[in-house]
Amino acid sequence: MAALKYAGLDDTDSEDELPPGWEERSTKDGWVYYANHLDEKTQWEHPKTGKRKRIAGDLPYGWEQETDENGQIYFVDHLNKRTTYLDPRLAFTVEDQPGKMNTRQKYDGNTTAMDILQGCDLSLKVVIITGANSGIGFETARSLALHGAHVIMACRNLQKANEARRQILDEWHKAKIEVMSLDLASLHSVKSFADAFRSKNLPLHVLICNGAIFGAPWQLTEDNLEMTFQVNHLGHFYLVSLLQDVLRHSVPSRVVVVSSESHRFTDIKDSSGKLDLNLLSPSKKDYWAMLAYNRSKLCNVLFSKELNRRLSPYGVTSNALHPGNMMYSSIHRSWWGYTLLFALVRPFTKSMSGDERNVIG
Structure with missing residues (x-):
């Protein structure tokens, strides 16, 4: 998919922060894609940076990957006793650049x-x-x-x-x-x-x-x-x-x-x-x-x-x-x-x- 160029994308505090209406998701094989709920479209490239990413590393301790009756992957956090369809490793993705590993970690005042x-x-x-x-x-x-x-x-x-x-x-x-x-x-x-x-x-x-x-x-x-x-x-x-x-x-x-x-x-x-x-x-x-x-x-x-x-x-x-x-x-x-x-x-x-x-x- 070609990266979409929006001249009017809202400014955010970080180049990695998604504009309003966008959501970050992942595939079964670890690739990250982006859903635009406003236009009901998806794309591989980040809507602001145009870069592709993939999941890095293993699941954190206490997490397991499961599959529901519809074949959808979800994640179980046994420590906090909760489930989510969002991969917990999305905060630790790497850019898809051959020969270069660039881990982007997102920390703020709420980070534990x-x-x-x-x-x-x-x-x-x-x-x-x-x-x-x-x-x-x-x-x-x-x-x-x-x-x-x-x-x-x-x-x-x-x-x-x-x-x-x-x-x-x-x-x-x-x-x-x-x-x-x-x-x-x-x-x-x-x-x-x-x-x-x-x-x-x-x-x-x-x-x-x-x-x-x-x-x-x-x-x-x-x-x-x-x-x-x-x-x-x-x-x-x-x-x-x-x-x-x-x-x-x-x-x-x-x-x-x-x-x-x-x-x-x-x-x-x-x-x-x-x-x-x-x-x-x-x-x-x-x-x-x-x-x-x-x-x-x-x-x-x-x-x-x-x-x-x-x-x-x-x-x-x-x-x-x-x-x-x-x-x-x-x-x-x-x-x-x-x-x-x-x-x-x-x-x-x-x-x-x-x-x-x-x-x-």
Whole structure:
């Protein structure tokens, strides 16, 4: 079919976005075609770009292809218990250009972790996630496990972690996911976790430093260090140090440090320009929860940057990330004031699974 040229096609935000009245479909053998409901015609070429596309990759985990009584192919999403006639791989098509593979991925504010991982086979990967029983950590563990990764949930509260594990296994009983004890507020616990993981003789392809506290009152840990700084930074620093040789023997591997844009609103120097050692154990009168959090997040970024400089020549990369301003998680639970504030903005935030679509920005 020849590409139709419409001088009056409505402008859209993306060259791949279809004009009003058009629908993207796929054939049984994986070719993409376009239906024009206004003119009741179909064509192989995209109505704006004139390019042909085909489906790329296997179906995501939890999906199966079936055929109805009329011979029409439909797709079953066992994880979310729904069916559709639209191929879930339509968001991951490749242009039909001989000798050139150009995967076009469509992400926006509503994109979920499951969308990002669509088509990925992680069955040979081992991943450790700290603080994986709730919030961002849980959704990360869930998404990676449902795509085949062997996920280790490193958590302080084993009861909540095991409940989170059961939720994931309810979605897919073949998920490889286990719980191990890790309390970032105890350097002894961090050492015990690292030793226990080593005893499994597993590789380590991804270490996600996600566990954190926010708005916590002044408190010193058993190591006589300030709680927020140890949990958010020092505990992870020590964990990575203990496991860096495992990471180096598992290349390509990576460390992901969950930081925050809050790192921009502080520094770690005193009035004379020297490193402020009050980071480690500030006095109660000098303590401010928000400042402690911001400083710990700044140290996350600096640590990740230096770690990448040192280990990337050996095949281990490190990146720090900001998870988003409008994500709703349980990180505010340390103080009722922040809980109230988060409750007020709840209608304008995005949930961890991306089920809610009222996202600002």
